[in-house]
Amino acid sequence: MKVLVLGAGVVGVATAYYLWKNGHEVTVVDRQAGPGMETSFGNAGGICPSFAGPWAAPGMISRVLKLSLQSDSPIRFAPRPDPRQIAWVLQWMRNCTAQRFRANKLCMQRVAHYSYRCLREVLAQAPIHDFDFHAGGVLQLFRTRAELQLGRLSAxxxxxxxxxxxxLDADQLAAVEPALVHGLAQIAGALHMPADASGDSHKFAGQLAAHLAQHGVSFRYATRIDALEQEKGAISRVHTAYGAMQADAYVVALGSYAPLLLAPLGLKLPVYPLKGYSVTLPVTDPGQVPTLSVMDEHNKVMISRLGNRLRAAGMAELAGYGLALDPARKDLLLRVVRSWFPEGLDWEHVSFWAGLRPMTPDGPPILGKARWSNLFLNSGHGSNGWTQACGTAKIVSDLVCGRTPEIDMQGLTVQRFGG
Ligand SMILES: Cc1cc2nc3c(=O)[nH]c(=O)nc-3n(C[C@H](O)[C@H](O)[C@H](O)COP(=O)(O)OP(=O)(O)OC[C@H]3O[C@@H](n4cnc5c(N)ncnc54)[C@H](O)[C@@H]3O)c2cc1C
Structure with a gap:
């Protein structure tokens, strides 16, 4: 079967992998010059099934409102006269109950743990050796007793x-990650999640795409997708900047942009961009920076060692599709890194980035068939898209093949939104 994968982020490339493995003739289309150039480019690098969970949680509505009023807050909500944003926020608020949180968390955990097994499967099968993968676990750092208590309950x-x-207390933490020595005084406690990992999703997507290209998968880069056309209950073609393309099946892996191409067909996909920032610094002294990823829970910033670089990422702005870098947020990121790791980094060569997390209002991604017989969705991975990429790719590939996915699909399809 001929399959067109729309989008070459980490999700699209992983989907192409499983489709190719299943014997399909696969073409991947993306507007960028290469794979993983948008949200999959500069994320925190965390492969964190242990704490995959929704942003919609009890107490979050007041927390977001309170934090939005603080000048150096990691969270900002900028209300816009945008019906999509308003509808998304209302749905998000409805998911902030304890009951909805529990159901959504369990669903995301199911996908994330399955996905890590699938990532291991891909690594065992394909020659992907250099994406700064580190499997020693992730540390969650808590600055106050209240935060520690919440973290413990979640764990x-x-x-x-x-x-x-x-x-872990401070002494145990110093033994697990000696580079945290400068920050121990700020810590109320920490959690070690040994089953988690880290790696660079941009490098992973690049190497997987190169492997696939060598084995006959076609990649059309620098190709903007303008529209999908439907005919008699199926997608008949995709219009791109270089003309129309046709296939037997189409997979939409367009991250935050999926709703923009599906809306003209009449499908309102509740995926909205949540902007985040990252900063990447060259490592000058490996002994002074961590090998494990650390999550500063107070500032919601994750810091990951990616080979000879250190990356810190976080911040959440619900403010549309703009990618401008706010100087106050850049400063906050640098301050957080400096508070934990003041030595061993080249502060003269920092590089900042912003990306748009494709958020669903409840948390889990949106996978599988939409209302057209040959259109499949793989979108809405939010802040866990790297963690969930390989599992959701295998699920969607199974569905394209007409097979039942290996995990329960309850809470993962567009039908939960009436789509
Ligand atoms: C600051 C930050 C930190 C994060 N940290 C983590 C983390 O630690 N762990 C984790 O698991 N996740 C993390 N994430 C989330 C993760 O990065 C995303 O969920 C994931 O990258 C989404 O992948 P994707 O392939 O769906 O989207 P994308 O990578 O955005 O890919 C979509 C692709 O579609 C293409 N496209 C869009 N529209 C068109 C069009 N009209 N024509 C042609 N091509 C088009 C784009 O060029 C792009 O390549 C983080 C995100 C941010 C912003």
Whole structure:
């Protein structure tokens, strides 16, 4: 079967991999000059099934409102006269109950743990050796007792389904990650999630795409997709800047942009961009920077060692599709990094980036068939898209092949939004 994958982010490339493995003739189309150049480019690098969970949580509405009023807050909500933003926010608020949170968290955990197994499968099968992968786990750092208590409750909840975790005091933390020595005084406690990992999703997508290209998968870069055309309940062609393209099946892996191309067909996909920032610094002294990823829970900033670089990423702005870098947020990111790791980094050569997390209002991604017989969705991965990429790719590829996915699809399809 001929399959067109729309989007060459980490999700689109992983989907192309599983489709190719299943014997399909695959073409991937993207407007960028190469794979993983948009949201998959500069994220925090965390492969964190242990704490995959929704932003819609009890207490979040007041927290977001309170934080939005602070000048150096990591969260900003900029209301716009945009019906899509308003509808998304209302749906998000409805998901902030304890009951919805629990259901959404379990669903995201299911996908994320499955996805890590799929990533391992891809690594065992394809020659992808250099994406700064590190499998030693992730540390969650808490600055206050209240934050520590919340973190412990969340760890206990995922621990019930077999996810390993360990509570560390300052001395134990220094033994696990000696580079944290400068920051120990700020810590109320930490959690070690040993089953998590980190790696560079841009490098991963690039190497996987190169491997696929060598084996007959076609990549059309620098090709803007303008519209999808429907005919008799199916997608008949895709219009691009270089003319129309046709296939037997189409997979939409366009991240935050999926709703813009689906709206003209009459499908309102509740995926809205949540802007985040990252800063990447060259490492000058490896002994002074961490090998494990650390999550500063107070500032919601994750810091990952990616080979000879250190990356810190976080911030959340619900403010449309703009990618401008706010100087106050850049400063905040640098301050957070400096507070933990003041030495061993080249502060003269920092590089900033912003990307748009494709957020669903409830948290889980949107996977599988939409209302057309040959259109499949793989979008809405939010802040966990790298963690969930390989699993959601395998699920969607199974569905394209007419097979039942290996995990339960409850809460993962567009039908939960009435689509
Ligand atoms: C600051 C930040 C930190 C993050 N940290 C983590 C983390 O630690 N762990 C984690 O798991 N996730 C993290 N994420 C989330 C993760 O990066 C995303 O969920 C993931 O990259 C989404 O992948 P995607 O392939 O769906 O989207 P994208 O990577 O955005 O890919 C979509 C592709 O579609 C293409 N496209 C869009 N419109 C068109 C068009 N009209 N024509 C042609 N091509 C088009 C784009 O060029 C792009 O290549 C983070 C995100 C941010 C912003």
């Amino acid at each position: 206990q909840a995922v621990g019930e389904s077999g996810v390993p975790w360990r509570l």
